Amino acid sequence: MTALSVNLNKIALLRNARGRDCPNVVDYAQKLIDLGVQGITVHPRSDERHIKRQDVYDLAELVCFIPNVEFNVEGYPSDEFMCLIEDVRPNQCTLVPDAPDQLTSDHGWDMEKNQMQINELGVQLNSWDVRSSVFLDPVPEQVQLVADTSVDRIELYTERFAQAHAKGCFKAVWQQYADAAQVAQSLGLGVNAGHDLDLLNLADFLTIPGILEVSIGHALTVESLEQGRASVIQQYLAICQKASKT
Numbered sequence: 001m002t003a004l005s006v007n008l009n010k011i012a013l014l015r016n017a018r019g020r021d022c023p024n025v026v027d028y029a030q031k032l033i034d035l036g037v038q039g040i041t042v043h044p045r046s047d048e049r050h051i052k053r054q055d056v057y058d059l060a061e062l063v064c065f066i067p068n069v070e071f072n073v074e075g076y077p078s079d080e081f082m083c084l085i086e087d088v089r090p091n092q093c094t095l096v097p098d099a100p101d102q103l104t105s106d107h108g109w110d111m112e113k114n115q116m117q118i119n120e121l122g123v124q125l126n127s128w129d130v131r132s133s134v135f136l137d138p139v140p141e142q143v144q145l146v147a148d149t150s151v152d153r154i155e156l157y158t159e160r161f162a163q164a165h166a167k168g169c170f171k172a173v174w175q176q177y178a179d180a181a182q183v184a185q186s187l188g189l190g191v192n193a194g195h196d197l198d199l200l201n202l203a204d205f206l207t208i209p210g211i212l213e214v215s216i217g218h219a220l221t222v223e224s225l226e227q228g229r230a231s232v233i234q235q236y237l238a239i240c241q242k243a244s245k246t
Contacts, residue, residue, distance in 0.1 A: 002244055004233075007215055007220075012055060033066060042059060093131070095121060132150070138160075143180050152190060154184050192214070196218075202240075214240070
């Protein structure tokens with residue numbers, strides 16, 4: 001079954017808006033886990049505008065005692081970020097090529113320019129027993145370059161698919177993602193996916209075989225406000241479960 005990992009950045013952003021601890025991100029994570037999600041994702045940034053460093057430590061402590069639930073920490077591999085990863089040892093670290101002031105992730109790594117750095121980071125993460133993943137556009141040549149490193153997985157950046165899906169003409173774009181996933185899997189890489197996936201487009205995206213994990217945050221938070229958290233999580237889990245049977 002494709003694992004559903006919920007990104008808590010928007011929950012932290014809501015908390016920070018009032019300068020208090022409501023909603024508490026650890027409590028919210030526990031509620032999601034109680035509903036059946038298989039993962040918790042956070043993307044701490046240097047300005048702590050949503051997830052704070054302490055949140056990462058607190059969530060790591062929560063998840064480490066819960067079987068079959070993984071903690072994924074994603075972000076740009078600055079020295080500060082990598083020290084945080086070394087401290088908390090999450091199940092997975094997803095490397096993202098974000099600038100410090102970037103609003104949100106909007107592109108994958110250029111592996112032609114960064115292959116050596118990514119390989120070194122993969123070696124470092126593996127030495128900490130942390131699974132490594134890199135944020136990547138659906139380009140087979142880029143996938144090939146990742147396969148020549150020590151990295152374990154790729155996370156396909158899915159905004160282009162989501163945009164095409166919203167316009168009702170996504171088959172050609174979907175094929176690019178399917179091709180990239182197939183290449184990755186044939187080369188021994190696991191495949192995750194994330195960014196702008198939602199209840200309307202996820203089922204179509206997951207007709208790509210073998211997607212191991214989807215990370216969803218902004219859309220899921222908005223949908224939960226509109227439909228209720230329990231209902232939304234149930235719908236996402238049903239989509240993931242159905243996809244795994246086809």
